[in-house]
Amino acid sequence: MESSYIIGSIAVAAILTYVTRIIPFLLFRTREPSPLIKYIELNMPLMIMVILVFYALKDVKWERYPYGLAEIIGVCVAVLLHVKFKNALLSIFAATLVYMILIQKIL
Amino acid sequence: MNFLAIFKLTIPVMMGYIPLGMAFGLLLSKLLIPWYYAFFMSAFIFAGSGQFLVLTLFASQATILEIGIATFLLNLRHTFYGLSMISTFKNFSWKKHYLIFGLTDETFALLKTTEVPESNRENAYLLITFLNQCYWILGSVVGAMLGNILPFNYEGIEFSLTALFVVLSIELYKKNRLHKPFFVALIIGLFGMILFPPQKMLILSLCAAAFVLIVFKRSMENGK
Numbered sequence: 218m219e220s221s222y223i224i225g226s227i228a229v230a231a232i233l234t235y236v237t238r239i240i241p242f243l244l245f246r247t248r249e250p251s252p253l254i255k256y257i258e259l260n261m262p263l264m265i266m267v268i269l270v271f272y273a274l275k276d277v278k279w280e281r282y283p284y285g286l287a288e289i290i291g292v293c294v295a296v297l298l299h300v301k302f303k304n305a306l307l308s309i310f311a312a313t314l315v316y317m318i319l320i321q322k323i324l
Numbered sequence: 325m326n327f328l329a330i331f332k333l334t335i336p337v338m339m340g341y342i343p344l345g346m347a348f349g350l351l352l353s354k355l356l357i358p359w360y361y362a363f364f365m366s367a368f369i370f371a372g373s374g375q376f377l378v379l380t381l382f383a384s385q386a387t388i389l390e391i392g393i394a395t396f397l398l399n400l401r402h403t404f405y406g407l408s409m410i411s412t413f414k415n416f417s418w419k420k421h422y423l424i425f426g427l428t429d430e431t432f433a434l435l436k437t438t439e440v441p442e443s444n445r446e447n448a449y450l451l452i453t454f455l456n457q458c459y460w461i462l463g464s465v466v467g468a469m470l471g472n473i474l475p476f477n478y479e480g481i482e483f484s485l486t487a488l489f490v491v492l493s494i495e496l497y498k499k500n501r502l503h504k505p506f507f508v509a510l511i512i513g514l515f516g517m518i519l520f521p522p523q524k525m526l527i528l529s530l531c532a533a534a535f536v537l538i539v540f541k542r543s544m545e546n547g548k
Contacts, residue, residue, distance in 0.1 A: 218382065223361055229392040230378050231368040237399040238427045241406035242413070250410055257537060258408045260544070262436045263496040264509035264533040265404060266489055268526065269429055271513030273486040275522045291483055295490040305491045309336045312487040317480035 283324040291316035325440055325448050333438060334452055337430045338459045340485035343478050344372060345463020351379050353468045362468035366461040370426060374399050375464075377523075401527050404534065405432040416446045426453035430485065433492045437499075504544045508536050 245254065270292070277285040295312035299305070349362045365375050374395050381391045405427050412435070413420045423435075431453050440448045497506050516529035537544065 218355070218357060222388070223357060223382070224364075225388050226378060226382070226391045227361065227365055227368060229388055230365075230374065230395040233392050233396040234369050234371045234374055234399045234402075235425055237396060238402045238406055238424050239421075240403045241410060242424060245410050253538070253541070254407070254410075256541060257534065258410060260500065260502055260505045260537055261404055261534065262408045262432075263493070263500045264505050264512075264537065265408075265530065266433060266436075266493040266496050267506060267509035268513040268516065268529045268533060269433070269489040270486065270493060271517040271529070272526045273489055275517050275525050287480075288483075288486070291487065292490055295487040296494065299491050299494050305488075305495070306332065306335060308491050309339075309484055309487040312490070313339065313481060313484040316483040316487075317478075320480045321477060 287316055287319040287324055290319060325444065327451070330448055330451050331455065333434060334455045334459070336484050336488040336491075337434065337456050340430065340482055340488065341372075341456065341459035342463035342466075343481045344485070345460045345465075346467030347482075348372075348375055348379070349464040349467020349469070351376070352464070355379060355382055357382070359465065359468035362464040363461060366457070366464040369395075370457055370460065371395075371399055371402075371428060372460070397527070398523070401530050402427055402432075404530050405429075408436065416449075419446065419450055423449055423453055426457055428456070430488065431456050433489065437492050437495045502544055505533075505537060508544075509533055512536070 250258065274285070274288055274292075277288050279285045291312045294315050295308045298311055299308040302308070345366065348366075349359070352362050352365075353359065365378070369375055369378070377394055377398055378391055381394060386394075406424065409423075409427070409432075413423060416423070427435075434452050434456070435449055438448070438452070493506075497503065500506070512529050512532050516525050516532065520528045
């Protein structure tokens with residue numbers, strides 16, 4: 218692979234990634250955001266976060282053994298611990314540990 | 325907020341970014357690309373799935389134009405993140421360009437759920453973003469240099485990012501005045517995961533969520 222090709226691609230990818238991130242700031246730089254934009258601003262993060270959970274699970278093979286069992290158990294551990302103890306680090310550590318043990322040793 | 329408190333906040337991201345970055349670096353070295361390009365990509369692009377995509381396209385000898393279009397479409401979801409950061413970043417100095425540059429899925433998640441007193445909010449946000457990028461760069465460079473010879477079996481550690489999103493969903497659910505968007509997003513996410521092709525799942529689901537949120541604004545705000 219030629220280095221000019223690699224460098225060119227990296228530059229293009231870097232600029233376009235930044236563009237996707239700055240678009241909304243450019244659009245609303247001078248104008249005051251409308252009530253609709255404020256409503257989106259308030260409620261979209263919650264929806265994004267929930268969808269990111271499913272996005273993180275998108276490559277799970279639900280139709281094949283072990284049917285995503287490790288992921289389901291891991292998510293349940295995170296939810297239960299977090300509802301009970303409200304300690305983000307604990308919930309995340311424990312869920313990850315359970316998940317790793319499940320996929321490495323059990324399933 | 326002091327350094328230690330902020331560092332603690334970013335630990336889950338570290339647990340995800342270092343192994344994920346290493347996976348990226350490993351893939352890069354398998355394509356026989358010199359390791360320092362792993363550094364350049366993580367320093368200047370800083371987009372997890374975006375960088376994996378670029379590698380995939382390298383492997384299939386895609387043109388630079390194709391690489392540009394694909395990256396743009398994949399990262400278009402970040403536009404939604406910026407949309408919910410406009411008023412937060414509004415009074416920040418020029419340094420906010422680094423915050424905008426560093427607005428990955430995980431950084432966005434942390435910024436949106438961290439409660440920081442207004443006086444040192446900008447610095448706290450900058451530090452969170454910077455630490456996250458350091459983890460990502462560290463992981464990808466280490467992966468590119470020695471991914472193959474690591475003794476520890478860290479398979480599955482990337483689940484910490486899933487768990488992070490779960491925990492932050494719960495946090496935002498408790499903070500949000502309206503609860504209907506949560507349930508709508510659950511349904512959209514579930515169907516999106518099953519029905520949409522994996523590479524397009526996120527952007528399609530986010531568009532669907534924004535669509536429902538806007539079109540059914542009145543019923544979202546009715547009741548709770």
